[in-house]
Amino acid sequence: MEYSIVIPLFNEAESLGVLQERIEQVMRPLSCQYEIIYVNDGSNDNSLERLEELKKKYNNIESISLKSNRGQSAALYVGFKKAQGEWIITMDADCQNPPEEISKLIKEKDGVDFITGIRKKRKDTLLRRISSQTAKAFRYIVLKDTTQDAGCSLKMFKREIVSEIPFFKNFHRFFTFLVRLKGFLVREVYVAHNGREFGKSKYTTFRRAREGFFDLGGVYWLKRRILKYEIERG
Ligand code: UDP
Ligand code: MG
Numbered sequence: 001m002e003y004s005i006v007i008p009l010f011n012e013a014e015s016l017g018v019l020q021e022r023i024e025q026v027m028r029p030l031s032c033q034y035e036i037i038y039v040n041d042g043s044n045d046n047s048l049e050r051l052e053e054l055k056k057k058y059n060n061i062e063s064i065s066l067k068s069n070r071g072q073s074a075a076l077y078v079g080f081k082k083a084q085g086e087w088i089i090t091m092d093a094d095c096q097n098p099p100e101e102i103s104k105l106i107k108e109k110d111g112v113d114f115i116t117g118i119r120k121k122r123k124d125t126l127l128r129r130i131s132s133q134t135a136k137a138f139r140y141i142v143l144k145d146t147t148q149d150a151g152c153s154l155k156m157f158k159r160e161i162v163s164e165i166p167f168f169k170n171f172h173r174f175f176t177f178l179v180r181l182k183g184f185l186v187r188e189v190y191v192a193h194n195g196r197e198f199g200k201s202k203y204t205t206f207r208r209a210r211e212g213f214f215d216l217g218g219v220y221w222l223k224r225r226i227l228k229y230e231i232e233r234g
Contacts, residue, residue: 003027003034004085004159005102008075009093013046015198020054020061022099030106037062038093039079042069072202073172080162089156094196096123097154101191105156113161113184116147116176117154117191124195131205135212139177142220147176148188157184166222170211174219181226 005023009016020036027034040047040063051063064078080088089105091097097117105115122129132151139145150173157179165171165178180186 001084002032004083005036005089006079010041011043011045012093013050016050037079039075040065041075092153112187114157114179114186117152118149119193120190145177
């Protein structure tokens with residue numbers, strides 16, 4: 001298996017059919033082996049029923065449902081553990097990350113371990129964009145993290161990374177930083193971004209900022225304490 005596409009979702013029933021078909025349009029012509037792993041993070045809309053319908057129509061879908069809503073990071077982690085592919089691709093379920101951009105990531109994979117998007121013309125509210133820029137400044141001041149767009153969910157990386165980095169709630173906001181910290185090679189590429197056509201955002205700016213500050217402290221500690229070693233022999 002070459003690629004596992006891992007998609008966390010919480011109440012995204014409306015977009016799943018369109019998303020799946022758009023992914024197929026991109027992946028099918030590549031004639032490679034791939035799977036799409038939907039992780040239903042305790043949705044209480046029709047997401048589960050939609051996934052069951054899609055599984056009947058497409059034979060490369062895996063789905064896992066969490067008992068209750070545990071957050072995007074928990075859903076991603078569960079998907080990573082299930083993935084069989086040599087490379088894992090992540091994206092949101094709401095079509096804000098255009099699936100067509102997967103081919104761009106694939107083209108950029110030579111010589112690196114981790115490819116992450118920079119949303120070129122980000123289609124989010126001004127408040128969201130300002131809060132992201134503020135968080136980016138704080139990440140640079142505290143961690144010296146130079147990641148251009150930590151919030152872009154569209155990423156592709158070697159599966160071995162999963163067993164090398166620490167996971168915790170909201171790790172996804174520091175994913176690229178953690179990967180670099182462990183010495184993996186990262187490439188950042190510009191990708192398109194869409195407004196939310198279906199459903200609505202699961203975060204408020206206040207919640208993101210509050211949790212972001214708390215997590216920044218934790219990641220600062222991790223930066224200083226993470227195990228770093230090179231094995232010389234054996
Ligand atoms: N998500 C999830 N569990 C949550 C919150 C979000 O699985 O508790 C999923 C959500 O369905 C989407 C992705 O994480 O696929 C990103 O969420 P969202 O689009 O709301 O974030 P935004 O684009 O507004 O940053
Ligand atoms: Mg979104």
